[in-house]
Structure formats: C-alpha cells, structure tokens
Amino acid sequence: MEFITCSCVFLAITGFFMFKYQVVKYKWPLETGNFGSTNELTLSSFSYSELKRATNGFEEGLSRGSVGALYKGVLFKGEKLVAVKRLEKMMNDGREREVHAEMHVIGRAHHRNLVRLLGYCAEDSKRLLVYEYMSNGFLAYLLFCSKTSPDWNERESIALDVARGILYLHDECEVPIIHCDIKPQNCLMDDFWTAKLADFGLAKLLMPDQTRTFTLVRGTRGYMAPEWSKNIPISVKADVYSYRVVLLEIVCCRRNLDVNASKPEVIILINWVYKCFINQEMNKPVCSEEVNKKTFENMVKVGLWCVQDEPALCPSMKTMVMMLEGITDVSIPPCPTSSSG
Missing domain, CATH: 3.30.200.20 (Phosphorylase Kinase; domain 1)
Structure with missing residues (x-):
C-alpha cells in the first residue's frame, strides 16, 4: 500500500x-x-x-x-x-x-x-x-482521494501538463519513447502543482526510423490500448489511447471504472460520458459543478476521439495538444468502440 x-x-x-x-x-x-x-x-x-x-x-x-x-x-x-x-x-x-x-x-x-x-x-x-522529490503527491490521490478536488482551471492545466510530457517523449526526445503505462498513479505534482510523468520502468524505445515495434504486453488494465491484446505491433498511439482515459478522469475527477456506482450505466466512465455528450447532458459527469463549458466540452471531445480500436483513428499527441490548447478545432467524436482496455 x-x-x-x-x-x-x-x-x-x-x-x-x-x-x-x-x-x-x-x-x-x-x-x-x-x-x-x-x-x-x-x-x-x-x-x-x-x-x-x-x-x-x-x-x-x-x-x-x-x-x-x-x-x-x-x-x-x-x-x-x-x-x-x-x-x-x-x-x-x-x-x-x-x-x-x-x-x-x-x-x-x-x-x-x-x-x-x-x-x-x-x-x-x-x-x-x-x-x-515531488512534494504534492500523486495525481491519482488529488483526483480520487483528496477532500478538495482541483478546480476547473487547475484541471485544464494538469491535462495539458500530462499531454505535453507525452508529446516530448514521442516527438522531441533523442529517439521516440513509448511510455506504456500512462495513468494518474504515474503522474506526480511538484511544489507548484505542475504535473509530471513518472515511472519509465515499462518504457519502450523506438529506433529513429521506426514507427512500430513488437514487445511483450506492458501497462495497466483499464488504460491499455487494444493493440496490446491483438499481437500486432504497437506505436506511440498506445500512449495516446491511455491518455484518453486519464484525460476523462481529470475532467470528471473520478476513476474510469467505478464498481460502486449507483447505476450500471455510470460504471464505465468513457461510455457514460459519451452518452451524456450525445444526449447533451454534460452537467452530469461534473455533478453540475461550475466549469468553463466550452473548454469542458472540448476536453471531452478530445478524450472521446481516442477510444477507437484502430490506432490510425486516434490523433497524434501533437494534434491532441493543439486541440487542448484551442489551436485546432475538435470535430464530433465517433462512438467509442472499446472501453475495456
């Protein structure tokens, strides 16, 4: 523990x-x-x-x-x-x-x-x-266990911090790095409440001219991309898929899987958020909390865009950062094709 x-x-x-x-x-x-x-x-x-x-x-x-x-x-x-x-x-x-x-x-x-x-x-x-040393603990604790959840502006900042860290690994390192275990337990908060990625124990390096690779299954159930279970090469898109879970968890301040949920349709966060999005009931995932409606819906759409079984349908991390920053418009996401991870 x-x-x-x-x-x-x-x-x-x-x-x-x-x-x-x-x-x-x-x-x-x-x-x-x-x-x-x-x-x-x-x-x-x-x-x-x-x-x-x-x-x-x-x-x-x-x-x-x-x-x-x-x-x-x-x-x-x-x-x-x-x-x-x-x-x-x-x-x-x-x-x-x-x-x-x-x-x-x-x-x-x-x-x-x-x-x-x-x-x-x-x-x-x-x-x-x-x-x-990271003085302000795990992002998981801040989102799921703290008596006071981060306010909306803090959540926006945290979501971008994590996304930018992943983008650096994918596009700006000496060689591309697939983290392979993106989750709130592997994100920590520093003195200034900046979110930082940690735990590179499962990381997989690509060669400079390589975009996909075969490797043993790595990661945490609930955050893993479908390609891990299909015996096909993985790419940096595996991290993008994992990030979509983290992004929606940040937005809603709840775990992706809540077995103690009051209603069956609320148990899996991704499916529930998509249903709320389609039915224009976006007040439900945040319990009518005061949020910036435009950025909230934008972040939800970004998260839902990354839940497809086919990696090619997931945007790159660079595109995701641009979406979150408001530089690129986010179109209506398709229905999630997978939620089991």
Whole structure:
C-alpha cells in the first residue's frame, strides 16, 4: 500500500548496468549541488553509504512497489530533497539489456513535465536510483482521494501538463519513447502543482526510423490500448489511447471504472460520458459543478476521439495538444468502440 501523504517518484528501472556500460559521462559536484546543463547527461554516481545517510537509514518510506521501496532523502548538505528508490528485484538479462538503452535516453531527457532521474548507486549487489522529490503527491490521490478536488482551471492545466510530457517523449526526445503505462498513479505534482510523468520502468524505445515495434504486453488494465491484446505491433498511439482515459478522469475527477456506482450505466466512465455528450447532458459527469463549458466540452471531445480500436483513428499527441490548447478545432467524436482496455 502506497504512502500518499508524502509524494514520491515511482520509477521501476534498474541501474545495474551503469558501471559496465559507460552511459554516464558527466557527474555533479556533490558539494555544490550543480545540476548541470539541460543538454548534458547529468546523472550522478552515489555510494550506498551516501544514500543511507541521506535517507537517515531508509527511515521515511514514501511508497512500496513491485520492485522495491522509495524513501525520502536529503542531499547536498541538506539543501536538496530527493526520492531514493531501493530496488529489491532484478530484471532478467534480456530486459536488462533493453533497459541499458532506456536509461541512456531517459537520463538525457529533460522536460518540465517529466520527473527527473538524478543519479544512481550500483555498489556490489545494491541497486538504488535517485529522483527529484515531488512534494504534492500523486495525481491519482488529488483526483480520487483528496477532500478538495482541483478546480476547473487547475484541471485544464494538469491535462495539458500530462499531454505535453507525452508529446516530448514521442516527438522531441533523442529517439521516440513509448511510455506504456500512462495513468494518474504515474503522474506526480511538484511544489507548484505542475504535473509530471513518472515511472519509465515499462518504457519502450523506438529506433529513429521506426514507427512500430513488437514487445511483450506492458501497462495497466483499464488504460491499455487494444493493440496490446491483438499481437500486432504497437506505436506511440498506445500512449495516446491511455491518455484518453486519464484525460476523462481529470475532467470528471473520478476513476474510469467505478464498481460502486449507483447505476450500471455510470460504471464505465468513457461510455457514460459519451452518452451524456450525445444526449447533451454534460452537467452530469461534473455533478453540475461550475466549469468553463466550452473548454469542458472540448476536453471531452478530445478524450472521446481516442477510444477507437484502430490506432490510425486516434490523433497524434501533437494534434491532441493543439486541440487542448484551442489551436485546432475538435470535430464530433465517433462512438467509442472499446472501453475495456
């Protein structure tokens, strides 16, 4: 069970290969806390004793996942809060080789809407990763568990933050990256309530001239694109499909699947929102909350455009961002063809 009172970065990727493969060519001056140029690969190597001291003996747990636990820490003479991931399970050799390339690229990635990987420890059998600390927790908690839901302007901003982070992975990185696990539990909020994508443990890299690839099924049920179950190549559109669920969850501040819903037709958010949209009953998904009607309907249409079984029917992330920004008009979406994910 996750400790949600303190936020964290849940990134389940390994640093085992760091020493054998010279991925890291630049190091921070540990005394100054200089994070270097945004164009450099600025991962730092830490000793196990340094990180043990930084976390006060791994005292304050932030979360526990399938591959290890995350702890709050302080580095650079108490000036920098960090999240330290202590890995407890290693990947097989095949996945480890794949992660070599992922770490190389993600270590270079720097965007305001991505949680930043800062450093690592690979000492004997000990494997730890260090990330920037996110003080305002998981987006999932903010949407589904908080006593006070974000207001409409905040939700607009969050939706765009997440979309821009995905766009960066798809179009602006060294090579295209498919995140493969877009969901509110993998989005975190920083000091200024900016949403950032986290957890690149399932990420899949494409070659510069590659648009689709075969890979083992990855992701979380309810957010996964249909192509994962059809044994066909996946593309960046898999993330677009997942984002549509997150977008509608942000808009309505409720989970896509609510088994405790009062009426059967309300259980699956996507189907219910589409029915409300067609029947011009858009006050229902937001419980008559005061929202900007124009942007609300625009965001709903963008979300509904991405629920098709055929990836070619889903717009690109760039198009989606332009739709959300109001640069591109959003036409009436077709009826959802899939909602099971």
